[in-house]
Amino acid sequence: MASPATSPAPSEEDGAELEHDRLIADVFARACTSRGILEHVTGRWGTLALAALAEGPFRFNALRRKVDGVSEKMLAQTLQALERDGFVHREAEPTIPPRVEYSLTLSGRALAEKLRDLIEFVEAQVPDVTAARTRYDAAKARA
Amino acid sequence: MASPATSPAPSEEDGAELEHDRLIADVFARACTSRGILEHVTGRWGTLALAALAEGPFRFNALRRKVDGVSEKMLAQTLQALERDGFVHREAEPTIPPRVEYSLTLSGRALAEKLRDLIEFVEAQVPDVTAARTRYDAAKARA
Incomplete structure:
Protein backbone atom coordinates (compact mmCIF):
# COMPACT_ATOMS: atom_id res chain seq x y z
CA MET A 1 0.00 0.00 0.00
CA CYS A 32 -1.38 0.20 -10.81
CA THR A 33 -1.50 -3.43 -11.95
CA SER A 34 -2.40 -4.45 -8.39
CA ARG A 35 -5.72 -2.60 -8.66
CA GLY A 36 -6.81 -4.80 -11.54
CA ILE A 37 -5.69 -7.98 -9.77
CA LEU A 38 -7.60 -6.95 -6.64
CA GLU A 39 -10.72 -6.43 -8.74
CA HIS A 40 -10.41 -9.93 -10.21
CA VAL A 41 -10.04 -11.58 -6.81
CA THR A 42 -12.65 -9.49 -4.98
CA GLY A 43 -15.04 -8.94 -7.87
CA ARG A 44 -18.64 -10.08 -7.58
CA TRP A 45 -17.74 -13.71 -8.37
CA GLY A 46 -13.97 -13.95 -8.01
CA THR A 47 -14.05 -14.25 -4.23
CA LEU A 48 -16.66 -17.01 -4.28
CA ALA A 49 -15.00 -18.97 -7.10
CA LEU A 50 -11.63 -18.91 -5.33
CA ALA A 51 -13.17 -19.82 -1.96
CA ALA A 52 -15.04 -22.73 -3.56
CA LEU A 53 -11.91 -24.03 -5.28
CA ALA A 54 -10.16 -23.96 -1.89
CA GLU A 55 -12.33 -27.01 -1.09
CA GLY A 56 -10.85 -28.93 -4.03
CA PRO A 57 -10.94 -29.10 -7.85
CA PHE A 58 -14.27 -28.52 -9.55
CA ARG A 59 -15.65 -29.14 -13.01
CA PHE A 60 -17.32 -26.10 -14.52
CA ASN A 61 -20.93 -27.08 -13.92
CA ALA A 62 -20.31 -28.28 -10.37
CA LEU A 63 -18.61 -24.97 -9.59
CA ARG A 64 -21.54 -23.13 -11.09
CA ARG A 65 -23.95 -24.99 -8.81
CA LYS A 66 -21.74 -24.24 -5.80
CA VAL A 67 -21.54 -20.51 -6.54
CA ASP A 68 -25.29 -20.01 -6.34
CA GLY A 69 -26.58 -17.34 -8.74
CA VAL A 70 -23.64 -16.99 -11.11
CA SER A 71 -24.40 -17.13 -14.83
CA GLU A 72 -22.47 -19.41 -17.18
CA LYS A 73 -20.98 -16.39 -18.94
CA MET A 74 -19.89 -14.60 -15.75
CA LEU A 75 -18.32 -17.74 -14.28
CA ALA A 76 -16.42 -18.38 -17.51
CA GLN A 77 -15.13 -14.79 -17.56
CA THR A 78 -14.20 -14.95 -13.87
CA LEU A 79 -12.29 -18.20 -14.27
CA GLN A 80 -10.51 -16.96 -17.37
CA ALA A 81 -9.29 -13.81 -15.59
CA LEU A 82 -8.12 -15.85 -12.60
CA GLU A 83 -6.39 -18.35 -14.89
CA ARG A 84 -4.63 -15.55 -16.76
CA ASP A 85 -3.49 -14.04 -13.44
CA GLY A 86 -2.01 -17.41 -12.45
CA PHE A 87 -4.35 -18.21 -9.54
CA VAL A 88 -6.42 -20.91 -11.24
CA HIS A 89 -5.26 -23.90 -13.27
CA ARG A 90 -7.49 -25.19 -16.07
CA GLU A 91 -7.04 -28.79 -17.11
CA ALA A 92 -8.83 -30.01 -20.22
CA GLU A 93 -8.87 -33.76 -20.85
CA PRO A 94 -8.94 -34.56 -24.59
CA THR A 95 -12.23 -36.44 -24.44
CA ILE A 96 -15.45 -35.81 -26.40
CA PRO A 97 -17.01 -33.72 -24.99
CA PRO A 98 -13.88 -32.30 -23.27
CA ARG A 99 -13.83 -32.73 -19.50
CA VAL A 100 -12.51 -29.52 -17.98
CA GLU A 101 -11.43 -29.24 -14.39
CA TYR A 102 -10.42 -26.13 -12.45
CA SER A 103 -8.09 -26.08 -9.46
CA LEU A 104 -6.01 -23.56 -7.53
CA THR A 105 -2.35 -22.96 -8.23
CA LEU A 106 0.08 -22.48 -5.32
CA SER A 107 -0.44 -18.72 -5.26
CA GLY A 108 -4.18 -19.27 -5.76
CA ARG A 109 -4.22 -21.42 -2.63
CA ALA A 110 -2.49 -18.73 -0.58
CA LEU A 111 -4.92 -16.15 -1.92
CA ALA A 112 -7.97 -18.35 -1.28
CA GLU A 113 -6.90 -18.85 2.34
CA LYS A 114 -7.03 -15.09 2.87
CA LEU A 115 -10.41 -14.88 1.19
CA ARG A 116 -11.81 -17.71 3.31
CA ASP A 117 -10.56 -15.91 6.40
CA LEU A 118 -12.41 -12.81 5.20
CA ILE A 119 -15.56 -14.79 4.38
CA GLU A 120 -15.61 -16.48 7.78
CA PHE A 121 -15.33 -13.07 9.42
CA VAL A 122 -18.19 -11.70 7.31
CA GLU A 123 -20.38 -14.73 8.03
CA ALA A 124 -19.78 -14.30 11.75
CA GLN A 125 -20.80 -10.63 11.48
CA VAL A 126 -24.30 -11.37 10.15
CA PRO A 127 -26.15 -10.87 13.49
CA ASP A 128 -24.26 -7.63 14.26
CA VAL A 129 -24.76 -6.29 10.74
CA THR A 130 -28.46 -7.11 10.83
CA ALA A 131 -28.80 -5.23 14.12
CA ALA A 132 -26.79 -2.28 12.76
CA ARG A 133 -29.05 -2.08 9.68
CA THR A 134 -32.17 -2.03 11.87
CA ARG A 135 -30.73 0.82 13.97
CA TYR A 136 -29.64 2.74 10.85
CA ASP A 137 -33.02 2.40 9.13
CA ALA A 138 -34.88 3.40 12.31
CA ALA A 139 -32.70 6.51 12.70
CA LYS A 140 -33.30 7.45 9.05
CA ALA A 141 -37.05 6.99 9.48
CA ARG A 142 -37.01 9.35 12.49
CA ALA A 143 -34.97 12.00 10.66
CA MET B 1 -19.15 -21.30 4.73
CA CYS B 32 -27.93 -15.31 2.58
CA THR B 33 -27.37 -11.94 4.25
CA SER B 34 -23.64 -12.64 4.33
CA ARG B 35 -23.50 -12.57 0.52
CA GLY B 36 -24.71 -8.96 0.49
CA ILE B 37 -22.28 -7.94 3.23
CA LEU B 38 -19.41 -9.56 1.36
CA GLU B 39 -20.36 -7.61 -1.76
CA HIS B 40 -20.28 -4.34 0.17
CA VAL B 41 -16.85 -4.99 1.64
CA THR B 42 -15.27 -6.47 -1.48
CA GLY B 43 -17.14 -4.38 -4.04
CA ARG B 44 -15.25 -2.24 -6.50
CA TRP B 45 -14.74 0.54 -3.91
CA GLY B 46 -15.62 -0.98 -0.55
CA THR B 47 -12.25 -2.68 -0.14
CA LEU B 48 -10.29 0.48 -0.94
CA ALA B 49 -12.44 2.75 1.25
CA LEU B 50 -12.09 0.42 4.23
CA ALA B 51 -8.34 -0.02 3.69
CA ALA B 52 -7.89 3.77 3.46
CA LEU B 53 -9.86 4.35 6.66
CA ALA B 54 -7.61 1.84 8.42
CA GLU B 55 -4.96 4.60 8.19
CA GLY B 56 -7.19 6.97 10.20
CA PRO B 57 -10.33 9.11 9.89
CA PHE B 58 -10.90 10.91 6.58
CA ARG B 59 -13.13 13.72 5.43
CA PHE B 60 -15.09 12.89 2.31
CA ASN B 61 -12.97 14.79 -0.21
CA ALA B 62 -9.68 13.61 1.25
CA LEU B 63 -10.92 10.02 1.06
CA ARG B 64 -11.97 10.59 -2.52
CA ARG B 65 -8.45 11.78 -3.41
CA LYS B 66 -6.94 8.76 -1.65
CA VAL B 67 -9.15 6.25 -3.48
CA ASP B 68 -7.95 7.30 -6.91
CA GLY B 69 -10.62 7.06 -9.61
CA VAL B 70 -13.77 6.82 -7.48
CA SER B 71 -16.64 9.17 -8.38
CA GLU B 72 -18.35 11.31 -5.77
CA LYS B 73 -21.56 9.36 -6.22
CA MET B 74 -19.94 5.92 -5.93
CA LEU B 75 -17.94 6.88 -2.85
CA ALA B 76 -21.06 8.27 -1.18
CA GLN B 77 -23.00 5.06 -1.94
CA THR B 78 -20.11 2.90 -0.75
CA LEU B 79 -19.76 4.77 2.53
CA GLN B 80 -23.50 4.73 3.13
CA ALA B 81 -23.68 0.95 2.68
CA LEU B 82 -20.69 0.46 5.00
CA GLU B 83 -22.21 2.82 7.58
CA ARG B 84 -25.52 0.97 7.46
CA ASP B 85 -23.70 -2.36 7.93
CA GLY B 86 -21.98 -0.91 11.03
CA PHE B 87 -18.39 -0.88 9.69
CA VAL B 88 -18.03 2.87 9.19
CA HIS B 89 -18.94 5.70 11.55
CA ARG B 90 -20.07 9.03 10.06
CA GLU B 91 -19.64 12.09 12.25
CA ALA B 92 -21.18 15.35 11.06
CA GLU B 93 -20.17 18.51 12.94
CA PRO B 94 -23.01 21.06 12.99
CA THR B 95 -21.05 23.75 11.14
CA ILE B 96 -21.93 25.60 7.93
CA PRO B 97 -21.03 23.93 5.63
CA PRO B 98 -21.20 20.70 7.69
CA ARG B 99 -17.83 19.07 8.30
CA VAL B 100 -18.26 15.31 7.88
CA GLU B 101 -15.67 12.80 8.97
CA TYR B 102 -15.62 9.06 8.38
CA SER B 103 -13.88 6.52 10.60
CA LEU B 104 -13.96 2.78 11.25
CA THR B 105 -16.03 1.20 14.00
CA LEU B 106 -14.55 -1.64 16.06
CA SER B 107 -15.85 -4.30 13.67
CA GLY B 108 -14.79 -2.10 10.74
CA ARG B 109 -11.24 -2.10 12.07
CA ALA B 110 -11.19 -5.89 12.36
CA LEU B 111 -12.55 -6.14 8.82
CA ALA B 112 -10.09 -3.59 7.42
CA GLU B 113 -7.17 -5.52 8.91
CA LYS B 114 -8.21 -8.58 6.91
CA LEU B 115 -8.59 -6.50 3.76
CA ARG B 116 -5.17 -4.89 4.21
CA ASP B 117 -3.69 -8.35 4.62
CA LEU B 118 -5.35 -9.32 1.34
CA ILE B 119 -4.18 -6.13 -0.40
CA GLU B 120 -0.58 -6.60 0.73
CA PHE B 121 -0.68 -10.13 -0.64
CA VAL B 122 -2.06 -8.91 -3.97
CA GLU B 123 0.51 -6.10 -4.22
CA ALA B 124 3.29 -8.61 -3.58
CA GLN B 125 1.92 -10.81 -6.38
CA VAL B 126 2.27 -8.15 -9.09
CA PRO B 127 5.52 -9.51 -10.62
CA ASP B 128 4.23 -13.12 -10.63
CA VAL B 129 0.87 -12.10 -12.06
CA THR B 130 2.52 -10.02 -14.78
CA ALA B 131 4.66 -13.01 -15.75
CA ALA B 132 1.63 -15.33 -15.68
CA ARG B 133 -0.30 -12.98 -17.98
CA THR B 134 2.58 -12.89 -20.46
CA ARG B 135 2.72 -16.71 -20.52
CA TYR B 136 -1.07 -16.99 -20.88
CA ASP B 137 -1.26 -14.47 -23.73
CA ALA B 138 1.67 -16.11 -25.54
CA ALA B 139 0.01 -19.54 -25.27
CA LYS B 140 -3.27 -18.12 -26.60
CA ALA B 141 -1.45 -16.47 -29.50
CA ARG B 142 0.15 -19.82 -30.42
CA ALA B 143 -3.17 -21.70 -30.21
Whole structure:
Protein backbone atom coordinates (compact mmCIF):
# COMPACT_ATOMS: atom_id res chain seq x y z
CA MET A 1 0.00 0.00 0.00
CA ALA A 2 3.01 2.24 -0.36
CA SER A 3 3.17 4.93 -3.00
CA PRO A 4 4.12 5.91 -5.65
CA ALA A 5 2.55 3.45 -8.01
CA THR A 6 4.40 1.04 -10.24
CA SER A 7 3.64 3.27 -13.19
CA PRO A 8 4.46 5.49 -15.04
CA ALA A 9 7.95 4.55 -16.16
CA PRO A 10 10.66 6.89 -14.80
CA SER A 11 13.04 8.81 -17.02
CA GLU A 12 16.67 7.69 -17.00
CA GLU A 13 17.77 10.66 -14.90
CA ASP A 14 15.53 9.66 -12.02
CA GLY A 15 18.10 7.03 -11.09
CA ALA A 16 18.22 4.42 -8.39
CA GLU A 17 15.45 5.66 -6.14
CA LEU A 18 12.80 5.48 -8.84
CA GLU A 19 14.16 2.16 -10.02
CA HIS A 20 13.25 0.92 -6.57
CA ASP A 21 9.95 2.77 -6.43
CA ARG A 22 8.84 1.21 -9.69
CA LEU A 23 8.69 -2.13 -7.89
CA ILE A 24 6.31 -0.87 -5.21
CA ALA A 25 2.68 -1.60 -5.99
CA ASP A 26 -0.02 0.77 -4.76
CA VAL A 27 -3.53 -0.53 -5.01
CA PHE A 28 -4.94 2.96 -4.35
CA ALA A 29 -3.49 4.21 -7.66
CA ARG A 30 -5.91 3.51 -10.45
CA ALA A 31 -3.19 2.72 -13.01
CA CYS A 32 -1.38 0.20 -10.81
CA THR A 33 -1.50 -3.43 -11.95
CA SER A 34 -2.40 -4.45 -8.39
CA ARG A 35 -5.72 -2.60 -8.66
CA GLY A 36 -6.81 -4.80 -11.54
CA ILE A 37 -5.69 -7.98 -9.77
CA LEU A 38 -7.60 -6.95 -6.64
CA GLU A 39 -10.72 -6.43 -8.74
CA HIS A 40 -10.41 -9.93 -10.21
CA VAL A 41 -10.04 -11.58 -6.81
CA THR A 42 -12.65 -9.49 -4.98
CA GLY A 43 -15.04 -8.94 -7.87
CA ARG A 44 -18.64 -10.08 -7.58
CA TRP A 45 -17.74 -13.71 -8.37
CA GLY A 46 -13.97 -13.95 -8.01
CA THR A 47 -14.05 -14.25 -4.23
CA LEU A 48 -16.66 -17.01 -4.28
CA ALA A 49 -15.00 -18.97 -7.10
CA LEU A 50 -11.63 -18.91 -5.33
CA ALA A 51 -13.17 -19.82 -1.96
CA ALA A 52 -15.04 -22.73 -3.56
CA LEU A 53 -11.91 -24.03 -5.28
CA ALA A 54 -10.16 -23.96 -1.89
CA GLU A 55 -12.33 -27.01 -1.09
CA GLY A 56 -10.85 -28.93 -4.03
CA PRO A 57 -10.94 -29.10 -7.85
CA PHE A 58 -14.27 -28.52 -9.55
CA ARG A 59 -15.65 -29.14 -13.01
CA PHE A 60 -17.32 -26.10 -14.52
CA ASN A 61 -20.93 -27.08 -13.92
CA ALA A 62 -20.31 -28.28 -10.37
CA LEU A 63 -18.61 -24.97 -9.59
CA ARG A 64 -21.54 -23.13 -11.09
CA ARG A 65 -23.95 -24.99 -8.81
CA LYS A 66 -21.74 -24.24 -5.80
CA VAL A 67 -21.54 -20.51 -6.54
CA ASP A 68 -25.29 -20.01 -6.34
CA GLY A 69 -26.58 -17.34 -8.74
CA VAL A 70 -23.64 -16.99 -11.11
CA SER A 71 -24.40 -17.13 -14.83
CA GLU A 72 -22.47 -19.41 -17.18
CA LYS A 73 -20.98 -16.39 -18.94
CA MET A 74 -19.89 -14.60 -15.75
CA LEU A 75 -18.32 -17.74 -14.28
CA ALA A 76 -16.42 -18.38 -17.51
CA GLN A 77 -15.13 -14.79 -17.56
CA THR A 78 -14.20 -14.95 -13.87
CA LEU A 79 -12.29 -18.20 -14.27
CA GLN A 80 -10.51 -16.96 -17.37
CA ALA A 81 -9.29 -13.81 -15.59
CA LEU A 82 -8.12 -15.85 -12.60
CA GLU A 83 -6.39 -18.35 -14.89
CA ARG A 84 -4.63 -15.55 -16.76
CA ASP A 85 -3.49 -14.04 -13.44
CA GLY A 86 -2.01 -17.41 -12.45
CA PHE A 87 -4.35 -18.21 -9.54
CA VAL A 88 -6.42 -20.91 -11.24
CA HIS A 89 -5.26 -23.90 -13.27
CA ARG A 90 -7.49 -25.19 -16.07
CA GLU A 91 -7.04 -28.79 -17.11
CA ALA A 92 -8.83 -30.01 -20.22
CA GLU A 93 -8.87 -33.76 -20.85
CA PRO A 94 -8.94 -34.56 -24.59
CA THR A 95 -12.23 -36.44 -24.44
CA ILE A 96 -15.45 -35.81 -26.40
CA PRO A 97 -17.01 -33.72 -24.99
CA PRO A 98 -13.88 -32.30 -23.27
CA ARG A 99 -13.83 -32.73 -19.50
CA VAL A 100 -12.51 -29.52 -17.98
CA GLU A 101 -11.43 -29.24 -14.39
CA TYR A 102 -10.42 -26.13 -12.45
CA SER A 103 -8.09 -26.08 -9.46
CA LEU A 104 -6.01 -23.56 -7.53
CA THR A 105 -2.35 -22.96 -8.23
CA LEU A 106 0.08 -22.48 -5.32
CA SER A 107 -0.44 -18.72 -5.26
CA GLY A 108 -4.18 -19.27 -5.76
CA ARG A 109 -4.22 -21.42 -2.63
CA ALA A 110 -2.49 -18.73 -0.58
CA LEU A 111 -4.92 -16.15 -1.92
CA ALA A 112 -7.97 -18.35 -1.28
CA GLU A 113 -6.90 -18.85 2.34
CA LYS A 114 -7.03 -15.09 2.87
CA LEU A 115 -10.41 -14.88 1.19
CA ARG A 116 -11.81 -17.71 3.31
CA ASP A 117 -10.56 -15.91 6.40
CA LEU A 118 -12.41 -12.81 5.20
CA ILE A 119 -15.56 -14.79 4.38
CA GLU A 120 -15.61 -16.48 7.78
CA PHE A 121 -15.33 -13.07 9.42
CA VAL A 122 -18.19 -11.70 7.31
CA GLU A 123 -20.38 -14.73 8.03
CA ALA A 124 -19.78 -14.30 11.75
CA GLN A 125 -20.80 -10.63 11.48
CA VAL A 126 -24.30 -11.37 10.15
CA PRO A 127 -26.15 -10.87 13.49
CA ASP A 128 -24.26 -7.63 14.26
CA VAL A 129 -24.76 -6.29 10.74
CA THR A 130 -28.46 -7.11 10.83
CA ALA A 131 -28.80 -5.23 14.12
CA ALA A 132 -26.79 -2.28 12.76
CA ARG A 133 -29.05 -2.08 9.68
CA THR A 134 -32.17 -2.03 11.87
CA ARG A 135 -30.73 0.82 13.97
CA TYR A 136 -29.64 2.74 10.85
CA ASP A 137 -33.02 2.40 9.13
CA ALA A 138 -34.88 3.40 12.31
CA ALA A 139 -32.70 6.51 12.70
CA LYS A 140 -33.30 7.45 9.05
CA ALA A 141 -37.05 6.99 9.48
CA ARG A 142 -37.01 9.35 12.49
CA ALA A 143 -34.97 12.00 10.66
CA MET B 1 -19.15 -21.30 4.73
CA ALA B 2 -21.41 -24.03 6.09
CA SER B 3 -24.84 -24.67 4.70
CA PRO B 4 -27.80 -24.34 4.82
CA ALA B 5 -28.27 -20.59 4.60
CA THR B 6 -29.66 -18.39 7.35
CA SER B 7 -32.92 -18.13 5.46
CA PRO B 8 -35.73 -19.12 5.07
CA ALA B 9 -37.25 -19.24 8.55
CA PRO B 10 -37.99 -22.78 9.76
CA SER B 11 -41.43 -23.94 10.88
CA GLU B 12 -41.91 -24.66 14.58
CA GLU B 13 -41.89 -28.43 14.04
CA ASP B 14 -38.39 -28.35 12.63
CA GLY B 15 -37.12 -28.06 16.18
CA ALA B 16 -33.73 -27.60 17.69
CA GLU B 17 -31.57 -28.60 14.75
CA LEU B 18 -32.99 -25.94 12.44
CA GLU B 19 -32.90 -23.42 15.28
CA HIS B 20 -29.18 -23.98 15.22
CA ASP B 21 -28.91 -24.04 11.44
CA ARG B 22 -30.61 -20.69 11.18
CA LEU B 23 -27.56 -19.14 12.83
CA ILE B 24 -25.17 -20.53 10.22
CA ALA B 25 -24.43 -18.11 7.40
CA ASP B 26 -23.47 -19.42 3.98
CA VAL B 27 -21.97 -16.90 1.62
CA PHE B 28 -22.36 -19.30 -1.32
CA ALA B 29 -26.17 -19.11 -1.02
CA ARG B 30 -27.44 -16.16 -2.96
CA ALA B 31 -30.22 -15.35 -0.46
CA CYS B 32 -27.93 -15.31 2.58
CA THR B 33 -27.37 -11.94 4.25
CA SER B 34 -23.64 -12.64 4.33
CA ARG B 35 -23.50 -12.57 0.52
CA GLY B 36 -24.71 -8.96 0.49
CA ILE B 37 -22.28 -7.94 3.23
CA LEU B 38 -19.41 -9.56 1.36
CA GLU B 39 -20.36 -7.61 -1.76
CA HIS B 40 -20.28 -4.34 0.17
CA VAL B 41 -16.85 -4.99 1.64
CA THR B 42 -15.27 -6.47 -1.48
CA GLY B 43 -17.14 -4.38 -4.04
CA ARG B 44 -15.25 -2.24 -6.50
CA TRP B 45 -14.74 0.54 -3.91
CA GLY B 46 -15.62 -0.98 -0.55
CA THR B 47 -12.25 -2.68 -0.14
CA LEU B 48 -10.29 0.48 -0.94
CA ALA B 49 -12.44 2.75 1.25
CA LEU B 50 -12.09 0.42 4.23
CA ALA B 51 -8.34 -0.02 3.69
CA ALA B 52 -7.89 3.77 3.46
CA LEU B 53 -9.86 4.35 6.66
CA ALA B 54 -7.61 1.84 8.42
CA GLU B 55 -4.96 4.60 8.19
CA GLY B 56 -7.19 6.97 10.20
CA PRO B 57 -10.33 9.11 9.89
CA PHE B 58 -10.90 10.91 6.58
CA ARG B 59 -13.13 13.72 5.43
CA PHE B 60 -15.09 12.89 2.31
CA ASN B 61 -12.97 14.79 -0.21
CA ALA B 62 -9.68 13.61 1.25
CA LEU B 63 -10.92 10.02 1.06
CA ARG B 64 -11.97 10.59 -2.52
CA ARG B 65 -8.45 11.78 -3.41
CA LYS B 66 -6.94 8.76 -1.65
CA VAL B 67 -9.15 6.25 -3.48
CA ASP B 68 -7.95 7.30 -6.91
CA GLY B 69 -10.62 7.06 -9.61
CA VAL B 70 -13.77 6.82 -7.48
CA SER B 71 -16.64 9.17 -8.38
CA GLU B 72 -18.35 11.31 -5.77
CA LYS B 73 -21.56 9.36 -6.22
CA MET B 74 -19.94 5.92 -5.93
CA LEU B 75 -17.94 6.88 -2.85
CA ALA B 76 -21.06 8.27 -1.18
CA GLN B 77 -23.00 5.06 -1.94
CA THR B 78 -20.11 2.90 -0.75
CA LEU B 79 -19.76 4.77 2.53
CA GLN B 80 -23.50 4.73 3.13
CA ALA B 81 -23.68 0.95 2.68
CA LEU B 82 -20.69 0.46 5.00
CA GLU B 83 -22.21 2.82 7.58
CA ARG B 84 -25.52 0.97 7.46
CA ASP B 85 -23.70 -2.36 7.93
CA GLY B 86 -21.98 -0.91 11.03
CA PHE B 87 -18.39 -0.88 9.69
CA VAL B 88 -18.03 2.87 9.19
CA HIS B 89 -18.94 5.70 11.55
CA ARG B 90 -20.07 9.03 10.06
CA GLU B 91 -19.64 12.09 12.25
CA ALA B 92 -21.18 15.35 11.06
CA GLU B 93 -20.17 18.51 12.94
CA PRO B 94 -23.01 21.06 12.99
CA THR B 95 -21.05 23.75 11.14
CA ILE B 96 -21.93 25.60 7.93
CA PRO B 97 -21.03 23.93 5.63
CA PRO B 98 -21.20 20.70 7.69
CA ARG B 99 -17.83 19.07 8.30
CA VAL B 100 -18.26 15.31 7.88
CA GLU B 101 -15.67 12.80 8.97
CA TYR B 102 -15.62 9.06 8.38
CA SER B 103 -13.88 6.52 10.60
CA LEU B 104 -13.96 2.78 11.25
CA THR B 105 -16.03 1.20 14.00
CA LEU B 106 -14.55 -1.64 16.06
CA SER B 107 -15.85 -4.30 13.67
CA GLY B 108 -14.79 -2.10 10.74
CA ARG B 109 -11.24 -2.10 12.07
CA ALA B 110 -11.19 -5.89 12.36
CA LEU B 111 -12.55 -6.14 8.82
CA ALA B 112 -10.09 -3.59 7.42
CA GLU B 113 -7.17 -5.52 8.91
CA LYS B 114 -8.21 -8.58 6.91
CA LEU B 115 -8.59 -6.50 3.76
CA ARG B 116 -5.17 -4.89 4.21
CA ASP B 117 -3.69 -8.35 4.62
CA LEU B 118 -5.35 -9.32 1.34
CA ILE B 119 -4.18 -6.13 -0.40
CA GLU B 120 -0.58 -6.60 0.73
CA PHE B 121 -0.68 -10.13 -0.64
CA VAL B 122 -2.06 -8.91 -3.97
CA GLU B 123 0.51 -6.10 -4.22
CA ALA B 124 3.29 -8.61 -3.58
CA GLN B 125 1.92 -10.81 -6.38
CA VAL B 126 2.27 -8.15 -9.09
CA PRO B 127 5.52 -9.51 -10.62
CA ASP B 128 4.23 -13.12 -10.63
CA VAL B 129 0.87 -12.10 -12.06
CA THR B 130 2.52 -10.02 -14.78
CA ALA B 131 4.66 -13.01 -15.75
CA ALA B 132 1.63 -15.33 -15.68
CA ARG B 133 -0.30 -12.98 -17.98
CA THR B 134 2.58 -12.89 -20.46
CA ARG B 135 2.72 -16.71 -20.52
CA TYR B 136 -1.07 -16.99 -20.88
CA ASP B 137 -1.26 -14.47 -23.73
CA ALA B 138 1.67 -16.11 -25.54
CA ALA B 139 0.01 -19.54 -25.27
CA LYS B 140 -3.27 -18.12 -26.60
CA ALA B 141 -1.45 -16.47 -29.50
CA ARG B 142 0.15 -19.82 -30.42
CA ALA B 143 -3.17 -21.70 -30.21
